[in-house]
Amino acid sequence: MxxxxxxxxxxxxxxxxxxxxxxxxxxxxxxxxxxxxxxxxxxxxxxxxxxxxxxxxxxxxxxxxxxxxxxxxxxxxxxxxxxxxxxxxxxxxxxxxxxxxxxxxxxxxxxxxxxxxxxxxxxxxFGDTYLPKEEVVKYGIVAHDLGKEIGLETGDKITQVNGHDYQSFSDLVDAEVFLGDSSYYTVERNGQTLEVPIPRGFLDKLSDKESISNFIDPRFPYEVLDVVKGSNAEKAGLQAGDKIVSVNGQSVTYFDELQYFLKENSGKEVTLKVVRKPENDAEPIINEAETLTAEVEEDGTLGFHTKQLVDLGFTDYTFAQAIPKGTEEAFNIVWVSIRGIGKIFSGEVSASKSISGPIGIAQIFGGTxxxxxxxxxxxxxxxxxxxxxxxxxxxxxxxxxxxxxxxxxxxxxxxxxxxxxxxxxxxxxxxxxxxxxxxxxxxxxxx
Known part of the structure; x- marks a missing residue:
């Protein structure tokens, strides 16, 4: 379908x-x-x-x-x-x-x-909904395999791109960053500031949707948004608004930590410490965490959706403001295309990974x-x-x-x-x- x-x-x-x-x-x-x-x-x-x-x-x-x-x-x-x-x-x-x-x-x-x-x-x-730099720096990033390959680590707080400030997380993974000849991230790690260079031709490794998802993601605290009916999460007693604060005694603060611990226990039974939101919407008390037992699916999931506990930014535009903004966004596509073709001819990016036909374009449209x-x-x-x-x-x-x-x-x-x-x-x-x-x-x- x-x-x-x-x-x-x-x-x-x-x-x-x-x-x-x-x-x-x-x-x-x-x-x-x-x-x-x-x-x-x-x-x-x-x-x-x-x-x-x-x-x-x-x-x-x-x-x-x-x-x-x-x-x-x-x-x-x-x-x-x-x-x-x-x-x-x-x-x-x-x-x-x-x-x-x-x-x-x-x-x-x-x-x-x-x-x-x-x-x-x-x-x-629709305006512009985005994850502001302040939230990125507050919680850091999740470095996946390609992120680790260039020297990033989970928890890194990216403060600048190419020596300049940025507005949102999307700016960190914008094509402009990878089309540059000497691009780099400025990172705060364990109280130290360092530069992480982006290798020439790295765009070649980010040529499809799957590769991009294997680079970096924003890190965020979370809570349960809703529980899938009939899932192991429902059987364990998880509810909307719950926060899982530990898995088998291992502390959990961020969603990526929860994912890691659950995958480590795929197909096994785990003990969860859960902080439940009071009915009067007051702040939950950590000391009153409940203990639940849940069976982890083979794919490392329990069966619930999450709500990111971050403050998203939103910019609303009048029609007059939308004209230059929309025009800029449209022509930026042309500029990125020109630079991308230049990278193909220079040999920095392979044509086989960059050129898509009807099947590749259809996949970008998505299955929903x-x-x-x-x-x-x-x-x-x-x-x-x-x-x-x-x-x-x-x-x-x-x-x-x-x-x-x-x-x-x-x-x-x-x-x-x-x-x-x-x-x-x-x-x-x-x-x-x-x-x-x-x-x-x-x-x-x-x-």
């Missing part, structure tokens, strides 16, 4: 973005009097279609892209049959270079605008339908789609933009034969990249 939800979110998100992208080309072309023969969301064979005016609007069976076919344009269809004839006034090739440039930029512009609008609305509607996460991912993909389409690769919009810019600057138009050849080369490059991404997804899924 989770796989179906992932696939459905991916297809809906891509259909929206591709539809808008191609609509940008279509509207710009019609604005300059060009004839648009076909508008496709997806690729043939056709599932559904209708004709309106001179244009046929279609939904294709292969939902991994889309296109518009503009008369007199050398595109992925490689339909060059009529190029030997004199250009008609309604053909793409008959229009001035600046008009053709706007048509090719239409899809990119629409994707950028879509991404910005999504992030502005999300910022305005969350509209906020869906629109955040769709906004991110919109900006990524705009960026990748702007790359100067023939067959992409950016390739057409590069040739048209050359024509405007030099006053000379590349020959139709050259453009046809470039289109073929570009299609080979794109098909190779798509094949690599899909097989790379499959490899990461099973190996």
């Amino acid at each position: 989770e796989g179906l939800v992932m696939a459905a979110q991916l297809l809906l998100g891509l259909s929206i973005l591709v539809g808008l992208h191609e609509l940008g080309h279509l509207v710009a072309a019609k604005m300059f009097g060009m004839r648009v023969e076909q508008y496709y969301i997806g690729f043939p064979p056709k599932v559904f279609g209708f004709r309106f005016g001179e244009t046929e609007y279609n939904l294709g069976a292969i939902p991994l892209g889309g296109f518009v076919k503009i008369s007199g344009m050398i595109d992925e269809s490689l339909d060059t049959e009529k190029l030997s004839e004199e250009p008609k006034e309604w053909e793409f090739r008959a229009k001035p270079a600046w008009q053709r440039l706007i048509v090719m930029m239409g899809g990119i512009i629409i994707n950028v605008v879509t991404g910005i609008i999504i992030f502005i609305i999300l910022t305005y509607q 339908w969350d509209w906020v996460r869906f629109w955040r991912m769709t906004g991110l993909l919109s900006m990524v789609l705009a960026f990748t389409n702007f790359l100067p690769i023939p067959a992409l919009d950016g390739g057409h933009v590069a040739f048209l810019t050359y024509e405007i600057v030099s006053g000379r138009k590349p020959s139709d034969k050259f453009l046809e050849g470039a289109q073929k080369v570009g299609m080979v490059i794109l098909l190779s990249l798509m094949t690599f991404a899909i097989f790379n997804d499959i490899f990461k899924l099973f190996f």
Whole structure:
């Protein structure tokens, strides 16, 4: 079921973005009097279609892209049959270079605008909930395997990143930190201040969701939020509001400590000391802790959800404030993409760990339908789609933009034969990249 939800979110998100992208080309072309023969969301064979005016609007069976076919344009269809004839006034090739440039930029512009609008609305509607630096420094961090690998330890209090202050825990794991050439954390440990460098190319080890969760987490005290019905926690007598203060006599303050002790006793019976919240919501008394006996599941759990006892920060934005904030967040995605590609070409980050195809993207959407996460991912993909389409690769919009810019600057138009050849080369490059991404997804899924 989770796989179906992932696939459905991916297809809906891509259909929206591709539809808008191609609509940008279509509207710009019609604005300059060009004839648009076909508008496709997806690729043939056709599932559904209708004709309106001179244009046929279609939904294709292969939902991994889309296109518009503009008369007199050398595109992925490689339909060059009529190029030997004199250009008609309604053909793409008959229009001035600046008009053709706007048509090719239409899809990119629409994707950028879509991404910005999504992030502005999300910022305005939901604000920003975060774990403030004060709480991170108060309780420290939990260092998992990758965190320990670079020298971090559980309980470390990270006070600065690259010598600068930070606002929230998310700033500690922001892509900007790992894209730097000499990044480091300033840490307080056992009353001493030290620097923990982040190795070059470390981003390569944080290339997927599982790896990121194996880096660091915030440390926090906790209490039981609710108990799963029929679980071992319920059988033991745990209740909402309880705090487990020891497991088999070993003191527990933070949730990561509880997880450790429970995993150490997987499949075994444990003795729990529990401080129960009084009914009048007064502060519980440690000396009045109750003793419970519980059977730990094989996966090291008891069957309850936790409430983090930390003070979260929240920033609410007016619509006017959300405009620059949302725009900044949208363009930050483009900036991170540019730096990430630079790291791939420099060899610091491997392409196999950084490039994801449809399976990898679907996994990021997640197996449960969350509209906020869906629109955040769709906004991110919109900006990524705009960026990748702007790359100067023939067959992409950016390739057409590069040739048209050359024509405007030099006053000379590349020959139709050259453009046809470039289109073929570009299609080979794109098909190779798509094949690599899909097989790379499959490899990461099973190996």
